[in-house]
Amino acid sequence: MTDTITPAAQAAAESAGELAKTFDPAAIEPRWYADWENSGAFRPHRPDAAPFTIVNPPPNVTGSLHIGHALDNTLQDIVIRHERLKGKDALWVVGTDHAGIATQMVVERNLASQGLKRTDMGRDAFVDHVWEWKEQSGGAITRQMRRLGFSMDWSREQFTMDPHFTRAVVKVFVDLHRQGLIYRDKRLVNWDPALKTAISDLEVETREVQGHFWHLTYPLADGSGTISVATTRPETLLADMAVAVHPSDERYAALLARGAQVRLPITGRLVPIVADEHADPELGSGAVKITPGHDFNDFEVGKRAGIKAADMLNMLDAEARICQTADELIPAELLGMDRFDARRRIVELLDAEGLLERVEDRTIATPYGDRGGVPIEPWLTDQWYVDAETLARPPIEAVRDGRVEIVPKTWEKTFFNWMENIQPWCVSRQLWWGHQIPAWYGPDGQAYVAETEEEAQALAGNLPLTRDPDVLDTWFSSALWPFATLGWPDRTDLLDKHYPNDLLVSGFDILFFWDARMLMMGMHFMPEAPWKQLYLHGLVRAADGAKMSKSKGNVVDPLLLIDKYGADALRFFMAAMESQGRDVKMDESRVEGYRNFATKLWNATRFCQANGIGASQTLAAPSATSAVNRWIVGEVVNTRAALDKAMAERRFDAAANAIYQFAWGTFCDWYLELIKGQIDEETRAVAGWVLDQILVMLHPFMPFITEELWHAQGARANALIVARWPEPQAAVDPAAKAEVEWLIGLTTALRGAKNELGIAPGARLEAFLPAPSATAQAVIGGSMPAIERLARLSAIHSTPAPDGPAMQVSAGADLFVIPLEGVIDIAAEQARLAKARAESEKERDNLAKRLGNPAFAEKAKPEAVEKARADHAHHAAEVDRLTAALARLG
Structure with missing residues (x-):
């Protein structure tokens, strides 16, 4: 990766200050992905930096991107982008699996449509035909993966049937056989009579x-x-x-x-x-x-x-x-x-x-x-087996002594139970597409296992030999993924630096089929564990919690969601919903909500540009004297700490929530409102710096919009993807934090009170605060224009309030009294609130009676019970709210 300005970055810089009025993901996402990939941004390019390495579970070459891929790879991309921003020499290994059964089925169906059978072609011709199919049609899923912004090192894309990978597979089989850990046996297998x-x-x-x-x-x-x-x-x-x-x-x-x-x-x-x-x-x-x-x-x-x-x-x-x-x-x-x-x-x-x-x-x-x-x-048949019991012992110890951490830890019990009771692993398949087993049989049926036929011939003493027609289980070859993709069995620089990997992200459903087998093979042949940490996520389910299936018609196509809302919105949804150990329930309205979040940030950047707020020139926080600027710098410090903690703990939901709350609530809703009409040079510098910190911290989750806004703010030496993680070199200012939070509290309380009492939001009111706290005095003395603009208080008197109807609102330890004479019809408002409370009380009590009836809970549909509980909670909250509103009226 060089520091030269790429075409996409140049175009964005030239359009600085000219962001379109409407955020359109489709207009920016393809452009930025091509820019990242073509510029080499996904490749490890920091030879002196500490490595950080992950490998993606290789999807089937026959596959299309499904919602499970979207979740699994989004989590990996968040991690790799985060580590890249923190200065690591980040490598994300990508590739596809040859998918023996699936691919053979696809190709055989294609042949059948032409009136052909593989048996008519012969093995060699059929395998050649599969390779042709792979070159023409096998890249669909990798093209689709790019649409979600996955920053994989495509320059090192792997395929489990590549020559170097095949060499590794053959060596592993032969070595295990020589060590007595692969053998032929007659046992029962799951036999598919359709596929034979x-x-x-x-x-x-x-x-x-x-x-x-x-x-x-x-x-x-x-x-x-x-x-x-x-x-x-x-x-x-x-x-x-x-x-x-x-x-x-x-x-x-x-x-x-x-x-x-x-x-x-x-x-x-x-x-x-x-x-x-x-x-x-x-x-x-x-x-x-x-x-x-x-x-x-x-x-x-x-x-x-x-x-x-x-x-x-x-x-x-x-x-x-x-x-x-x-x-x-x-x-x-x-x-x-x-x-x-x-x-x-x-x-x-x-x-x-x-x-x-x-x-x-x-x-x-x-x-x-x-x-x-x-x-x-x-079916009882002769097959090749791996002595999994022997190979499982080192991984068991590695997890037990902490060399390999499983997150969430609750999966350890399942891991140990399976590994300690593991059965021989059948690795032979009766297919033509795949790694053909390197075994040859003599006239008496004796097997000679070797890397080449010449070596087998030498072992057999030149007896006539027949090659085993079977191929290896796809899970056998993919078990070598963490080290064979780095060049093993050759001792390459890449292998020396990037093995063991740092992290594996995987669905819990392949814990045994892939994850455990990678541990077995890695610890046997390297001999270190293939990664230091294994993160197991749940499955993406339909909105009602049901498993997605084509037969149920509840499958969600991530590509359609990208078309509708953009990749950034879907990625953020995946992160925000990923709570350790739980399945993700699909909710399109949440995806739409995160599209709105992106739009909010887009519009906030347009506001900054309209007010002369551009790219920051410093990594450290600019000097700040005003309370609001000192406060926002401290909020950046807190957000970065929360993000780092959540990422270290693999709490993707907490990480997403931290940056979401800061960007939307703290920056867009409050800071930009607080500085309106008071944007001096200090504020421009601070606001530009804060927006930069948001773009960097949000980038792992929403890479496309953040890269666009990063360049639109002004010329940059580097793309955001290779920028530096925030280093504010500042601390939280308690006094500034107290003052701004007091003002926010007053504004929020007043807006809520007005809403409860039916007072127009823009109505200007007078307030009385006879004994203001030190914080109140500081804010009122230094920020009265902001109080007038945000809280809509035209005056704050330090004398007791006059007699008459009034409402009371709190800000910190201060209690404001706001007269209502002439503002609203007190009697009519009391009657309205009392009637609404009575209606909610009636609904609350009826629902409580229904929920308390055991027959209802037993016989009603689960969704009906859930709705009744939600309605009860709503009406109970309404009763409390309306009671408080009546109390305000005295």
């Missing part, structure tokens, strides 16, 4: 489906009786290998003692009755069928019963059709049937044999593949 691949838990969504609970009779093998079981999937009896009962269930003690067996219906297979605590004596008959090859719980029961994974029966092929088991006991008529057709036929056969006891209607939580759209099957 294993999928992760994150790609499984649970849906409530109307189904049935079938109660079945299983005959004992010796003909001495029967045993009842119940299941939601009767077709799986074709691969049953046991019936389990609880070891303490007395009903089955004799059967366990004699080693009884069951002869399964349809197949005739003999299976043992086993004791296992998985069986719940309180549920149904207390006996459960065990199908270890097709149920995750049954798999564990089978292992405890001594059944090896290699011996567990499989009754489904990759498309979830019935296939023959190893013991060849499935009747021919069922072979090749779809699993649900087989279910219907099996129920018919059981009913015909008199073995179907009864059927219950049930709502069943059913796992579906989120992309394939069909119920997933637990």
Whole structure:
């Protein structure tokens, strides 16, 4: 980044003093983003400064910007801009994920529209075609990310299938295999029959489906009786290998003692009755069928019963059709049937044999593949696994001893619970697009793992080899993101300076799928933790708190919000609503409100320009003699301290509120009003400096408008994005603060009293203050013109007030008496206020009675109860307000 004036900055400087009357985000946002990116403002350019590094969770190359991206990346951008302004050598690593399943699906759909299949093309041609698609269509989301102003280092944009990244992925796989931490095993996986691949838990969504609970009779093998079981999937009896009962269930003690067996219906297979605590004596008959090859719980029961994974029966092929088991006991008529057709036929056969006891209607939580759209099957298959238990130990210790801080801390318990009970991580996927597993098989099935085929050939002694067709789970490659993006396995200058990263911002929903795995890989290969702090934010939900989904029609498109209100308004909404540990409820009216905030600042700057207030020439606060100028300098000091504290604590809502309250309330509403008509050279210098401090402090949240106003105020040596964080080199002046706050208090109290009593806001009144405090004397003596202009008091008498109706208002410790004779009709006003209070009292009491009725709280819709509470609070407040107003009238 150089100090040369960029085209956009030059154009803004030339138009100084000529801000358009109306703030139009669309007119400035694209111009400034192009200026920042082209000038290199996003790149680390301070070699002698301390680094600050974050990496963004790489979005899928197939994706479009959604509201979750907007939240996640806005928080990161606020942090990186803040650290850049504080002089850090800031690097925000950006890139996209190759998204194996998603991308392959998109490309296959495109091919299908042309009457083509990937299997017709062959693997190499298909992969080439995916690369072509990526070059033509894969950059949509990164273009959209720019619209929100994300200051990422696009010059180092990464892709998880780039050659250097692929080299890192292959090395990690090979090294882990050599260390015994990656291995091949036969286990159950989430199998998507539509995609014909294993999928992760994150790609499984649970849906409530109307189904049935079938109660079945299983005959004992010796003909001495029967045993009842119940299941939601009767077709799986074709691969049953046991019936389990609880070891303490007395009903089955004799059967366990004699080693009884069951002869399964349809197949005739003999299976043992086993004791296992998985069986719940309180549920149904207390006996459960065990199908270890097709149920995750049954798999564990089978292992405890001594059944090896290699011996567990499989009754489904990759498309979830019935296939023959190893013991060849499935009747021919069922072979090749779809699993649900087989279910219907099996129920018919059981009913015909008199073995179907009864059927219950049930709502069943059913796992579906989120992309394939069909119920997933637990499927027993050979896959590659990572020894996650071993890799999890260092991260557990790093979080426990504070080397890695999780914010909010409440997530630590969840982290430890998952990591301490972690299961082997299945990393192979049956796809063509992705990092192909670097393993080759000899004629006897032995695997040779190496970085190249030549190395594998050498290990195999020149035996003929066949490459493993599977690819790696996308989460495996993205687990290397914090260090592979910096050049690893080469030892680069970038890696030396920017690893470990300082911060990771992530949704809590990928704590295990990505965050924990980055910890595992980073600590194993670097060996430091990949970042010092992990900030977990909530999800963006619909206004009613419901999860957003296309099926519900409540998805919010951030790009449409940007079109309507501007990126700055949406960004500020995200920050202001981000309260640690809570989800963000979407509220378009709040976004509109922050657009109004931007407009307020725009108009305030136009006021400054119209009064000769321009860019400040000093980082430190200018000298100030008047109370109002000394006060506003102190308010800058307080705001900067509040902002720094909130940012250090990752309280984005508190940080946003601090600058919002100062910019809108303190500066625009009060300071500019206080100085009207009294703008001398000192005030011009102070006001220009204060506006500069606002623009700098607000910049991380609203980068576009602040950059525009920064340059519009006058020529600058640097863009705002690389300016310096405020250093007022001043302190709060208690006397000035007391005087100005006294004046603000008087003005606020008088305006409120006038409103309550129906007095016109512009009406000029006289007040009596017989014993003014020292603060009152100072303000009245030095700022009477401001009191007349703001509080609309034409005179303040130091004598007792005359008899007659009057209202009383307070300012600090001072009590003003303001006669009302001739100002309003006292009797009519008393009657009006009394009537309004009676109406509010009636509404308050009726609502209290309704809310106190347990039936209402139980039967009414939650939103109705919430509205009743809000209405009750409103009327209760109205009663208090009107009572106070009547008291004013004496």
